[in-house]
Amino acid sequence: MNVISRHAGAGPCRWSLGAAAGAWLICAGLAGTASAADSGSIAGKVTFGGAIPAAQKIQLAADPKCAAMYKEGLQRQAVAVKDGGLGDALVYVKSGVTGSYPAPTDPVVIDQEGCMYHPDMITLMVGQPLTIRNNDDTLHNIHPHPTLNKEFNVGEPRKGMEVTKVFDRAEVMIPTSCEVHPWMRAFISVFANPFYAVTADDGTFEIKGLPDGDYEVEAVHGVLKTVSGKVSVKNGKATKLDLAYPGS
Numbered sequence: 001m002n003v004i005s006r007h008a009g010a011g012p013c014r015w016s017l018g019a020a021a022g023a024w025l026i027c028a029g030l031a032g033t034a035s036a037a038d039s040g041s042i043a044g045k046v047t048f049g050g051a052i053p054a055a056q057k058i059q060l061a062a063d064p065k066c067a068a069m070y071k072e073g074l075q076r077q078a079v080a081v082k083d084g085g086l087g088d089a090l091v092y093v094k095s096g097v098t099g100s101y102p103a104p105t106d107p108v109v110i111d112q113e114g115c116m117y118h119p120d121m122i123t124l125m126v127g128q129p130l131t132i133r134n135n136d137d138t139l140h141n142i143h144p145h146p147t148l149n150k151e152f153n154v155g156e157p158r159k160g161m162e163v164t165k166v167f168d169r170a171e172v173m174i175p176t177s178c179e180v181h182p183w184m185r186a187f188i189s190v191f192a193n194p195f196y197a198v199t200a201d202d203g204t205f206e207i208k209g210l211p212d213g214d215y216e217v218e219a220v221h222g223v224l225k226t227v228s229g230k231v232s233v234k235n236g237k238a239t240k241l242d243l244a245y246p247g248s
Contacts, residue, residue: 040233042093043206044241046199046219048086053079053223058183065138066115066181076183078223085203086245088121089221090173090189092196093207094228096215101193103127107164110186112140112156117176120186121198121222126170130188133162144176144188153179173220187222212236219243 055075060067080087107129111118113136124130134140134156141155148169156163167190178184189196197205199219207217210233218228224245231241 039236040210040212041206041208041238042231042241043238046086046089046203046243047084048081048245052081063138063181069114082202087199087201089199089219090121091205091219094216094218096213097193097195107131111135115181117184117186122186122188123196124190126190126192127166129164129166131162131164134159139180141178141180143179144174146171146174217241
């Protein structure tokens with residue numbers, strides 16, 4: 001039985017098709033804007049203390065090409081926990097940031113591969129390109145449902161097709177779906193600054209390049225409620241902040 005965790009990344013400062021992409025953008029997004037005074041960081045771990053929900057069995061019969069990829073079936077573990085840490089949680093500085101930050105010109109890439117979105121927790125800045133790519137030999141579409149940004153619904157019927165979109169407003173956790181394959185779900189979060197990350201498999205995260213200041217930090221998860229905490233960054237040093245989901 002194949003099990004797909006919602007978290008596909010491996011660490012907070014490595015480019016991959018997984019959730020680590022958001023943290024990589026932090027490093028890239030600071031180019032040309034950081035100074036010696038903007039060298040503080042917030043690092044910690046998001047934990048989950050409740051009972052882990054059972055994995056969801058995905059029905060693939062609607063698309064024989066998808067079913068053929070998973071001979072033994074497919075399950076999704078929506079709440080992925082390793083060593084008490086919650087993977088694939090979005091952590092961002094909710095308040096306290098001042099100034100303006102130019103968006104990176106390099107695109108964030110979301111792949112439709114194995115009849116799943118990779119990553120399924122997408123993070124980027126306002127004005128940064130989002131490239132949507134189909135790596136499967138079957139029809140996919142991507143349909144974000146924003147509140148503040150312009151809605152789009154793009155179909156990609158052939159392998160190798162890609163399209164690029166740009167969001168012009170900050171908006172957190174935009175639900176995103178594929179009408180062809182209803183089990184394909186993702187969240188897109190768009191920020192006005194580069195101070196965000198997505199937790200690794202073990203719940204760890206790091207947000208770099210912060211000026212000294214007082215900040216509110218929030219963790220958001222696709223199926224759990226939000227948790228938040230306050231922290232002060234001083235003298236450009238690393239500051240620890242752990243956030244805990246108590247569970248049900």
